[in-house]
Every structure is written in structure tokens, then in C-alpha cells.
Amino acid sequence: MHPDPSASFPFPSEPIAFVDLETTGGTFGVDRITEIGVVEVGPSGVSTWTSLVNPQRPIPSFVQQLTGITDAMVRDAPTFEQLASGLLERMNGRLFIAHNARFDHGFLKDEFRRTGLRFAPDVLCTVQLSRAVYPAESRHGLDALVARHALVPSARHRALADADLLWQFWQHLHRAHAPDVLRAHLERVTRRFQLAAHIDEDTIEQIVSGCGVYMFYGEDDAPLYTGRSVRLRQRVRSHLVGPRRSAKDLRLAALVRRLEWKATGGEIGALLAEAQWIASARPAHNRAPKSRSSGDVRGAPWPYSGAIAIEERDEASGQRAWHVIDNWCYLGTASALAQAGALCASADAPAFELSTYRILNERLARGLVVTPLVTATLVSAI
Structure with missing residues (x-):
């Protein structure tokens, strides 16, 4: 591991872990981990941990060439299941930091799930952090960070060496940028899994x-x-x-x-x-609906001969919905017009709802398009 260039670097008050994995490939649920490297940093300083992992399947030849990790090297290594409880204890309570964190976090989460353990740390991706801090730069891969910030690799495509590069990048950021500016970037890119x-x-x-x-x-x-x-x-x-x-x-x-x-x-x-x-x-933190002047409108005539449906389409999902109202009473929402008619038929006798009146009255006056459900039901039946 590359030595800390400054013994005076202020260690974080909250524990963090810089993590890198080597795997047999890039597909969750199919490929498996071959090596784990962790640089743990906290108020008391820095420690490291690494282990080869037996993936219980052959490592493709091109991956062996890239990482230098061969089938022979992992044959007698522990399986992830054998490492899981100790690794989870090591990671527990630490901010999980990785480069392209979706990959490393996703693989670990999948492996822990196989062993029946839940893995849900807060996650910070150093690719996203680099993009946030250096938006003018176009390249944010680990090799680009090494070249741009004069990081010193002890190796490449080995788990602990790459995790150490992230620790070096972290130190560089804290030396190069004002604490409040960097803190804002960190908060923005950190995914809080335990909310x-x-x-x-x-x-x-x-x-x-x-x-x-x-x-x-x-x-x-x-x-x-x-x-x-x-x-x-x-x-x-x-x-x-x-x-x-x-x-x-x-x-x-x-x-x-x-x-x-x-x-x-x-x-x-x-x-x-x-x-x-x-x-x-009646949720405790909601304001109770105002009932003043309700007497003035409670007898407001319902301007239709029966129930109506209001059609909406959610722009985000494309989902269509029909909201069913009768006598100023909201009866529910259906995903199809035929279901809206059935919803109306199954409902109890509607009672006036002041909140529904207030929501609809102004919109109806502005020409909100509605579908009378008696007519719609007859058309559907035909």
C-alpha cells in the first residue's frame, strides 16, 4: 500500500471504507468475486484488509490476463460464504466508497444475499464525486484520476491497490478544496441506504x-x-x-x-x-382539514345524474387512471373505464365530502372533462 504522504492529514470523525473488487466478469447474479480489498479509515487512523476469494467457477482467460489472478491462485482461497460474517462486521457502520460504486456495491450485496445476510451501507461513488468536483473534465476513470492528481499506484487491477488509490484521491480532495464546498459535493453524491x-x-x-x-x-x-x-x-x-x-x-x-x-x-x-x-x-403531523363555512356548500347540488370518472395520464409512467366521484364523494381510482363502473357499483351510498368538493368545484367550473359512468358502462356492455 502506498504510504500516507502526510501524517498530519485529518482523519474523518466517521468511519469509512474504500473498497475494490476483482470478479470473474461484470454480470450480477452470474459472475462472482475473486478478490476483495478494503482500506478502512477512521478517527484512529488507517488499516487494510484483503483476501482472494474462491469464485467456485473458472476465471475467464482474459480476466486472468487483466488482473493477474489465476484459477490456481483462488483454488484454495476461502469462499465468500466463509468470509461473509467477518466482512460484514468489518464494513458495518462505515460509509462504503468505491469507484463505479454500483458495480462493487451490487456484487457485494448479491453475494451477501446468497448467504442470507443484508448489506445496506451508505454508498459514495468516486466517479460521481470526481464529476461533481471537476465538471470540466471529460474522463473520470481510475486511470484518469491517477494521471490528473498524481496518485501513485502500487499495482493496477488488484483489489487492495485500487482501493488505496481511492484513499489517495480522497486525501487529495480534502487538501485541494474548501471543507464546506467538498462537504456539499459529498452530501449530494452519497446514497443513503438507511434513511x-x-x-x-x-x-x-x-x-x-x-x-x-x-x-x-x-x-x-x-x-x-x-x-x-x-x-x-x-x-x-x-x-x-x-x-x-x-x-x-x-x-x-x-x-x-x-x-x-x-x-x-x-x-x-x-x-x-x-x-x-x-x-x-388523521395523521398526527398533518393539519386537520378546515371545516369552516362547510355549511354553505354541504348542500351544493351534484351537477350529474350519477357517478362520473375523471381520466388522467401520468406523464412519467404513461399510466392512465380513472378517478370515480359521486355526489362530491371520491370513491377510488381504477386503471380502466370498465373497472371504474364496477367500482361505482360496489361502493356504498356516497356521502358529501368537503375536501373533494373543494378540489373539484373550481376545476369543473374551468371545464374539466368528465365521463358519466352510466353512459360509459352501457357503452362497455354493448
Whole structure:
């Protein structure tokens, strides 16, 4: 490992790990790890760990030529399963830093999953960090970083040597840039996998990117907060991670234990579903709907002979949705017009909903297009 060029370098207060892998190829779930290298850095200094790994399959000849790791070298090496518990303990609680981190993190996550262990550290990619700090540069591969920043490789395409190059790059960044500027870049490119209690980045990634509603739950599954957005995944993440969160978001994130969400097919659907969730669940951190002047509108006539459907199309996903309303009461959302009719038929007698009235009244006055469901059902039947 290349020696630390400055003994006075301020070690981070939080533990981090620079990680590099060598593998039999680049396909998750098919290829396997052949070598792991870790440079651990924390308040007490630097330590290193490396091991060859028996991939339990042949290493392609071109990979052997690239890395210098042969079948003979890994034949008697431990399997990943034999290394897993110790490696997980070593990595636990550390920021995971790798070059093209999606590759290294993805392979380790897949290998840990095979052994029944969950691996979900916060992840920082030095490719993305280099792009953020040096946007004028076009090349951000490890060889480009070595040449541009005078890093000193002890070898190439070996796990510990490449992990050490990342540690050298990290030191260079901290010497070359103001702490507050670099801190902003680091926060922007770090993926927070453990966002709040049992909510991690994998959970967030399952959320649709388009329109929808979400609900946070706390201890004993108590509803905490519901909201809506036309960029649902981004909005949920913004509550749970980031340097510019409000005091309310910080308090909320500390309380969250799980979340629920659903796509709504459009902004009107999100408004209707949010109002319904607030009215039914009464989340502790939502403002209660205002009821003043409701007497003036509660008897407002329903301008249709029965239920209607409002069609929306989510631009992000292309999803179409039909929101069913009757007598100012939101009955739900269907993915097809025929289902909208069935939803209407199965609903109880609708009761006036002030929130739905407020959402729809102005839009109807502006010419919102609706489909009477009695007519639509007859057409579908024919």
C-alpha cells in the first residue's frame, strides 16, 4: 500500500471504507468475486484488509490476463460464504466508497444475499464525486484520476491497490478544496441506504417516479404524515435524507418506522387520495382539514345524474387512471373505464365530502372533462 504522504492529514470523525473488487466478469447474479480489498479509515487512523476469494467457477482467460489472478491462485482461497460474517462486521457502520460504486456495491450485496445476510451501507461513488468536483473534465476513470492528481499506484487491477488509490484521491480532495464546498459535493453524491429506521434506499427505489401519495407510520403503526407529489419517489426521499431538510422533516424522519404509497395516475388523483387518507387516518403531523363555512356548500347540488370518472395520464409512467366521484364523494381510482363502473357499483351510498368538493368545484367550473359512468358502462356492455 502506498504510504500516507502526510501524517498530519485529518482523519474523518466517521468511519469509512474504500473498497475494490476483482470478479470473474461484470454480470450480477452470474459472475462472482475473486478478490476483495478494503482500506478502512477512521478517527484512529488507517488499516487494510484483503483476501482472494474462491469464485467456485473458472476465471475467464482474459480476466486472468487483466488482473493477474489465476484459477490456481483462488483454488484454495476461502469462499465468500466463509468470509461473509467477518466482512460484514468489518464494513458495518462505515460509509462504503468505491469507484463505479454500483458495480462493487451490487456484487457485494448479491453475494451477501446468497448467504442470507443484508448489506445496506451508505454508498459514495468516486466517479460521481470526481464529476461533481471537476465538471470540466471529460474522463473520470481510475486511470484518469491517477494521471490528473498524481496518485501513485502500487499495482493496477488488484483489489487492495485500487482501493488505496481511492484513499489517495480522497486525501487529495480534502487538501485541494474548501471543507464546506467538498462537504456539499459529498452530501449530494452519497446514497443513503438507511434513511429512517427500517426504510432504506431499496425501499425508496420501489416507489414510482411519477404522481402518487404516501403515508409515514411510526411506533405501533400510528399514522404520522401523508403527502402527495408529482415526483413521488423524489418527494419521499427528500423527507428522509439531505442537508437542507426542515426542522419538521428532521423530527419526522426520527419517528418513521414504515411507509405506504400508491400511484395515482395524475395530480388530481393525488389530491383526491391525499384528502381521503387525511380524513380517514388523521395523521398526527398533518393539519386537520378546515371545516369552516362547510355549511354553505354541504348542500351544493351534484351537477350529474350519477357517478362520473375523471381520466388522467401520468406523464412519467404513461399510466392512465380513472378517478370515480359521486355526489362530491371520491370513491377510488381504477386503471380502466370498465373497472371504474364496477367500482361505482360496489361502493356504498356516497356521502358529501368537503375536501373533494373543494378540489373539484373550481376545476369543473374551468371545464374539466368528465365521463358519466352510466353512459360509459352501457357503452362497455354493448
